[in-house]
Amino acid sequence: xxxxxxxxxxxxxxxxxxxxxxxxxxxxxxxxxxxxxxxxxxxxxxxxxxxxxxxxxxxxxxxxxxxxxxxxxxxxxxxxxxxxxxxxxxxxxxxxxxxxxxxxxxxxxxxxxxxxxxxxxxxxxxxxxxxxxxxxxxxxxxxxxxxxxxxxxxxxxxxxxxxxxxxxxxxxxxxxxxxxxxxxxxxxxxxxxxxxxxxxxxxxxxxxxxxxxxxxxxxxxxxxxxxxxxxxxxxxxxxxxxxxxxxxxxxxxxxxxxxxxxxxxxxxxxxxxxxxxxxxxxxxxxxxxxxxxxxxxxxxxxxxxxxxxxxxxxxxxxxxxxxxxxxxxxxxxxxxxxxxxxxxxxxxxxxxxxxxxxxxxxxxxxxxxxxxxxxxxxxxxxxxxxxxxxxxxxxxxxxxxxxxxxxxxxxxxxxxxxxxxxxxxxxxxxxxxxxxxxxxxxxxxxxxxxxxxxxxxxxxxxxxxxxxxxxxxxxxxxxxxxxxxxxxxxxxxxxxxxxxxxxxxxxxxxxxxxxxxxxxxxxxxxxxxxxxxxxxxxxxxxxxxxxxxxxxxxxxxxxxxxxxxxxxxxxxxxxxxxxxxxxxxxxxxxxxxxxxxxxxxxxxxxxxxxxxxxxxxxxxxxxxxxxxxxxxxxxxxxxxxxxxxxxxxxxxxxxxxxxxxxxxxxxxxxxxxxxxxxxx
Ligand code: ADP
Ligand code: SF4
Numbered sequence: 001x002x003x004x005x006x007x008x009x010x011x012x013x014x015x016x017x018x019x020x021x022x023x024x025x026x027x028x029x030x031x032x033x034x035x036x037x038x039x040x041x042x043x044x045x046x047x048x049x050x051x052x053x054x055x056x057x058x059x060x061x062x063x064x065x066x067x068x069x070x071x072x073x074x075x076x077x078x079x080x081x082x083x084x085x086x087x088x089x090x091x092x093x094x095x096x097x098x099x100x101x102x103x104x105x106x107x108x109x110x111x112x113x114x115x116x117x118x119x120x121x122x123x124x125x126x127x128x129x130x131x132x133x134x135x136x137x138x139x140x141x142x143x144x145x146x147x148x149x150x151x152x153x154x155x156x157x158x159x160x161x162x163x164x165x166x167x168x169x170x171x172x173x174x175x176x177x178x179x180x181x182x183x184x185x186x187x188x189x190x191x192x193x194x195x196x197x198x199x200x201x202x203x204x205x206x207x208x209x210x211x212x213x214x215x216x217x218x219x220x221x222x223x224x225x226x227x228x229x230x231x232x233x234x235x236x237x238x239x240x241x242x243x244x245x246x247x248x249x250x251x252x253x254x255x256x257x258x259x260x261x262x263x264x265x266x267x268x269x270x271x272x273x274x275x276x277x278x279x280x281x282x283x284x285x286x287x288x289x290x291x292x293x294x295x296x297x298x299x300x301x302x303x304x305x306x307x308x309x310x311x312x313x314x315x316x317x318x319x320x321x322x323x324x325x326x327x328x329x330x331x332x333x334x335x336x337x338x339x340x341x342x343x344x345x346x347x348x349x350x351x352x353x354x355x356x357x358x359x360x361x362x363x364x365x366x367x368x369x370x371x372x373x374x375x376x377x378x379x380x381x382x383x384x385x386x387x388x389x390x391x392x393x394x395x396x397x398x399x400x401x402x403x404x405x406x407x408x409x410x411x412x413x414x415x416x417x418x419x420x421x422x423x424x425x426x427x428x429x430x431x432x433x434x435x436x437x438x439x440x441x442x443x444x445x446x447x448x449x450x451x452x453x454x455x456x457x458x459x460x461x462x463x464x465x466x467x468x469x470x471x472x473x474x475x476x477x478x479x480x481x482x483x484x485x486x487x488x489x490x491x492x493x494x495x496x497x498x499x500x501x502x503x504x505x506x507x508x509x510x511x512x513x514x515x516x517x518x519x520x521x522x523x524x525x526x527x528x529x530x531x532x533x534x535x536x537x538x539x540x541x542x543x544x545x546x547x548x549x550x551x552x553x554x555x556x557x558x559x560x561x562x563x564x565x566x567x568x569x570x571x572x573x574x575x576x577x578x579x580x581x582x583x584x585x586x587x588x589x590x591x592x593x594x595x596x597x598x599x600x601x602x603x604x605x606x607x608x609x610x611x612x613x614x615x616x617x618x619x620x621x622x623x624x625x626x627x628x629x630x631x632x633x634x635x636x637x638x639x640x641x642x643x644x645x646x647x648x649x650x651x652x653x654x655x656x657x658x659x660x661x662x663x664x665x666x667x668x669x670x671x672x673x674x675x676x677x678x679x680x
Pocket of ligand 1: 391392393394395396397414415416417421422423424459460461462477478479480618621640641642643649652
């Protein structure tokens with residue numbers, strides 16, 4: 001039978017090169033960059049192996065004066081950077097895909113903390129990220145230099161083997177975009193004033209890249225058509241459209257999106273699949289060149305539709321290609337149900353923001369391809385016959401069972417609840433988190449295909465039960481529960497009044513025990529939980545007060561690019577917000593908050609309090625079994641996921657993969673993974 005998605009597998013000509021299909025991994029950061037070139041090459045190579053027809057780099061700095069340390073991106077400052085980049089192009093070419101490079105000159109987005117170069121801008125403006133220095137306004141010589149640096153970098157990119165070379169004007173992170181924006185460009189020379197003048201630099205960079213390398217390389221223009229800032233910024237209904245019209249036939253490919261990064265990579269909590277379509281849908285009407293667009297397309301039907309409706313020619317993807325590097329292959333082979341759909345949590349993004357190697361909630365092998373030898377689709381077979389008992393069917397237990405099963409072991413997975421999924425099941429029922437359910441659903445679908453895995457729901461198990469089974473390899477994945485005494489980062493003792501009946505834990509709310517009236521949510525967790533519970537209570541008609549000892553709402557969510565939207569959502573729902581306040585005391589119909597800076601007390605009237613602080617591992621089974629390991633009654637006993645140490649879902653999935661991968665295969669050496677070291 002004809003593959004209904006066949007059209008997605010048509011080759012697409014892009015200038016002088018041809019992409020083997022319409023699956024296009026757009027440039028994406030990964031926290032590995034210039035510092036971990038081998039790891040990076042392996043990761044990109046696996047995307048190509050999985051069928052992505054084009055695989056791009058992250059932003060690659062073209063010059064030392066465009067240094068965005070402390071972020072770890074690519075570098076093509078000199079010829080000396082070519083060998084590292086060539087590792088990547090070789091890895092991509094090996095599978096017949098095209099390699100693309102996004103050249104960047106970051107302008108006032110580059111704090112130059114490493115190079116200590118003076119920052120350049122269309123005008124003198126404070127450097128992004130509240131760094132306490134400003135850019136210098138570029139003169140004509142600076143602009144000529146920049147153009148030369150870009151041409152030189154393009155030539156080096158060609159030497160490194162790239163097939164597609166970008167001129168980048170996106171995300172408010174790149175100089176050509178800064179020149180185009182009125183708010184940064186108040187120049188009176190031929191690079192300022194009229195739109196034609198403000199676009200001049202971008203036009204020159206595209207033209208000159210074509211002159212430099214266009215004989216063999218395609219030249220892509222990456223452009224943010226809208227910033228969602230209304231008249232203050234670029235608008236698809238205004239200059240965004242005009243710019244595409246002005247440059248329509250100049251590049252070989254248009255890669256279009258919305259800006260800034262928090263809009264381009266919006267999470268599933270706030271934006272659904274295809275959310276960029278309404279901004280970029282005009283582009284194809286203005287150009288005959290292929291257009292690539294993103295919007296976290298994870299379902300094949302949506303991909304097919306967006307191409308068939310003539311919105312884009314190539315399915316751009318960062319996150320869907322991270323969650324499933326083999327998405328195209330699976331679709332080609334008609335294995336739609338095997339596609340590991342991205343859940344839109346942005347844990348991948350958080351790694352880049354924290355300058356550490358990329359990771360993914362759905363795909364635990366992401367970023368581990370080189371250093372641990374992990375592969376998203378392949379695991380080696382078991383060494384000996386073994387039966388393995390996995391206890392707890394949350395993300396950790398499900399992933400462990402799946403991978404043990406793939407390796408050929410006999411696996412028994414026990415879960416005390418009726419449904420498998422653990423915290424994923426509970427949390428995905430909270431406002432905005434529906435897509436997170438995919439973590440459990442995908443694993444259950446995979447497990448169903450493996451006849452060597454047996455699932456037993458409604459099976460709470462004790463130490464004696466485990467010993468009675470006679471199984472000698474046991475994995476404990478029994479999760480954790482939320483504290484209800486307020487102990488956490490800030491409070492090392494129970495909060496006064498925590499035992500009152502009107503005090504709730506997140507588990508209470510998730511099991512349907514919902515308070516009424518004025519409710520204080522105290523957030524010493526700092527990620528999503530307190531804010532989604534605030535939204536839940538708001539939906540239930542409560543008046544919500546939010547207090548946190550941190551300087552901002554949901555502090556850690558800034559790394560997943562959600563902090564602004566979370567804060568805005570709270571304001572919109574009328575939540576009263578207190579930051580830098582710790583909860584000192586819960587009393588009759590009131591709670592006392594203490595300012596962490598001044599010590600001043602604020603008393604708020606409340607009917608109930610929800611404490612979102614630390615969690616406690618459910619490790620009693622593990623601790624109860626440990627002596628039997630020492631006594632030789634068990635061969636292996638592992639505790640994983642939240643039962644070992646409460647963390648995020650990505651940590652639990654990772655630990656599940658790791659325990660199964662490492663069985664009879666423990667890594668050797670003092671460090672359990674390879675480390676990229678500078679050769680001396
Ligand atoms: P993790 O994130 O580490 O996977 P979860 O809390 O999501 O942790 O999942 C742990 C799962 O273990 C829950 O679904 C819970 O019902 C189950 N569980 C806990 N204790 C037992 C037990 N003694 N026997 C069987 N299942 C258990
Ligand atoms: Fe998608 Fe989350 Fe994985 Fe990123 S970390 S690719 S958002 S599932």
